[in-house]
Amino acid sequence: MARATLLTDDLVRRLIAVGQVDVVVGLPTMNNAETIAGALQAVHEGLSQHFARARSVVIAADGGSRDGTPDIIGALPSGARDRHGGLRTRHQIVAAYRGVPGRAGAIRLIFTAADLLQARAVAVFDPDTDPLTPASIGGLLKPAGPDSFDLVAPVRARHPLERLLVTQLIRPLVRAAYGRQLDEPLLTEFACSGRFAAHCLAEDVWDRSPMREGIELWLAATALSGSFKACQTCVETAAAAPSQRPRPGLQEVFTPLVGSLFAALDAHAGAWQRDTAPEPVPVIGVEVPPPADPPAGAPSGLGGSFAQDVRDLRPVLESILAPETFAAVAAIAEAAGAEGPSYPDEPWVATVYDFVAGYHAGAIDRAHIVKALMPLYVGRVASFVTGHAASPADEVARDLETLAQQFERSKPYLIERWYRAS
């Protein structure tokens, strides 16, 4: 019986024509008609400027767009691709991937194509977030390859009150657990070596929740846990036109990302629990100072329901949290006023670690565990945002560093809880 394949015969035929390449640039697309032309232009300009001699292919992995995105890509004349002056033919392929629409399916297709083409480096960019520039293409791709770094993550200049899920939970947890900090562990854009892509392809995660839904975080964790070399590169942040797309709700973002991270920690326990010294992830390029003003539309009034949520979730929280952690959370909830709780670093870190251990133990359904963390996260965010409403950016950044250090100091607690829960 023939094995199942991710690549259609038509795609294989087109990839044969491409042949062995140095660089694969992947663009996961799904209804990106507004932005895809600009993104492609930036990709081609970036490849021409920084990889004039490289054999390259641009692959748009489409999840079933209904707004004509594949047609827009296909209509881009070859002359437009060549006008940027690269020495070589640059192929451009649009291919629909099979299965559930989402980043995992797209990245899997891109990695599979890169594996078949024996690419030295692969980059994945999101046509919608953080507008692409030729410089960012070069900045991310140049360090990636078999003789250099297996994973290249971006460093962008952001206000410390941006992306609170990253700063309050994901980044410090990744840093403490794996001993290496990635500024942007969510990897909405990244580059990697062909070796790393091939390694990830062989992992049984692509069709499994929650890794599938938070695949980039899983990839980052995999790179940090294995014998892979990671680095970060400073990329410029171009001015972005306001997106017309509805922003996803917190639960749509929180559950897959946190679930994926917890699953990765579960899978990589042997690696991150080794007693190894923290190791910095090198940063290439010159870091740009973050903007002084907090982002527009910063969250407010989040913590009003914190006390009620803790009361409602009491049985669940008691089954996950250590008694002393639960007592601390309950006390915070009791003391919470209308503006929300005051949720200090120490109980917040203990809360997160208890949830990681609880997820590992699987005493209750793991999806429920992740969901149960969300109200506590909301309370913590409300506490942090309220407490820093008038703080300058550098003070916020300093307190985020203090939080990260708290995560690091408490790592023995995590390991203790891990084995007690097992």
Added chain:
Amino acid sequence: MSGGIGSDPLWYKDAVIYQLHVKSFCDSNEDGVGDFRGLTSKLDYLEELGVDCLWLLPMYPSPFRDDGYDIADYYSIHPGYGTLDDFREFLTEAHARGLRVITEHVLNHTSDQHGWFKEARSSRDHPRRDWYVWSDTDDRYFGVRIIFLDTEQSNWAWDPVSKAYYWHRFFSHQPDLNYDNPAVREEIWNVMRFWLEMGVDGFRVDAVPYLIEREGTSCENLPETHEVLKFIRARLNSQFEAKVLLAEANQWPEDVCAYFGDGDEFHMAFHFPIMPRMFMALRLEDRKPLVEIVERTPAIPETCQWGIFLRNHDELTLEMVTDVERDYMYEEYARDPVARLNLGIRRRLAPLLEGDRRRIELMNGLLMSLPGSPIVYYGDEIGMGDNIYLGDRNGVRTPMQWSGGWNGGFSTADPERLAQPLISNPVYGYQAVNVASQQRSDHSLLNWMRRLIRVRKSTRVFSRGSISFLSPANHRVLAYTRSLDGETVLVVNNLSSTAQVAELDLRALEGAIPIEMFGRSLFPRIGELPYMLTLGPYDFYWFRLRWL
């Protein structure tokens, strides 16, 4: 011997041209320098090779500070090469074998040892003073580029004799003639007529864009230069038939096209930019640079023709490429800085291709199948090597390697007396690479080249046909059709070092049966579906399409 050279006025469109140095081809008198008697003795070899036309590098008296391009007397033969009678005898014998002969004509400048210049500098009042371009200052024509950047710092040189500056676009010992002076034009035509009446079939005209200078311009490709060329062509047309003028103008094709005029300037011009792009496409394993330059090439008058080449007596010029492309070429083809000269690479074909027979064959296949009259540089048909340490471009001008014997069969003089040393390394030396040994092997490069030329000449579709590129998705495959008067040839080249598959959209040729032109093998009839071909590393196919 074949029956002479015929009378087709457009013979140059079908010609396969062979470029050679008299001094490096064969020495008949043991003085270590090739000569016309020696060359005449090798005409049978050239006839057997299958070429139609010999292009001789400068053969005139010269101080040889620029390999003969510094002419000291236009009306004579360099004594080391023989006499005018020797030359006449050579012409007669060449024509008897169907071989036409074109010679070098340096229009732009003379040697500073030429009698004209000696007279011109002798006095500001001398009648020939105005045959050259003089100035009391060196700031006229400011900003005009210097061509030989490695050696020259200015286009003006100080003449201590007449205490004035003279203009030179090339070396300072090569003063430019003043074509604003009608007497110069007349005399240059007299020179050409002298050789044409002797039987020469045409001229390769050196450095044509630079004949006229005008303030505030680049002093290149000026309208007044074209007027000079039209004057020469008109004289040629009025007095001779079936002669050819071949222009050397290292410019972009759209600029070179001006030198065809309306068919009233040059018959032929070199297509310089296509040459480095053939090498680039091969190394990149990507047809893009080659297709781009051919598609960028404008149509030319019906009576005109491009001259294309892989290598010649100069460096592999990289003037007509971008900076990115030049860097790439240097890195891939001239890692040893000694191989770099001016804006180019001083190497022969075989060493450039690392002696890889498959790549040599593919490149010659391209040369013989792309539009234009192909020019083969002497010795490349046997894969001769070079010596980049000889200085200037002398490393690609070493003696022809006829045999593995004394001096490679080039000369019976003492080896120390040779004007140029032979290539003697184990890979490309005359003991390993020579005509005699290759003549004995059916599978030698020499015999392969003979077959290639024979197949090329089996149809006029290569020399006069139109070209249309196919666009297979596989960029490593370069495919095109050449068509003429209902005849079509399909050419498919694998530019890659690995086996490739190509799916060709040949629906426009549906029903045709491809016949491979070298082995005459039949291939499946072309249908509606994509035509699938597999090609080994650097393979190429020429298919004659027959609707039977």
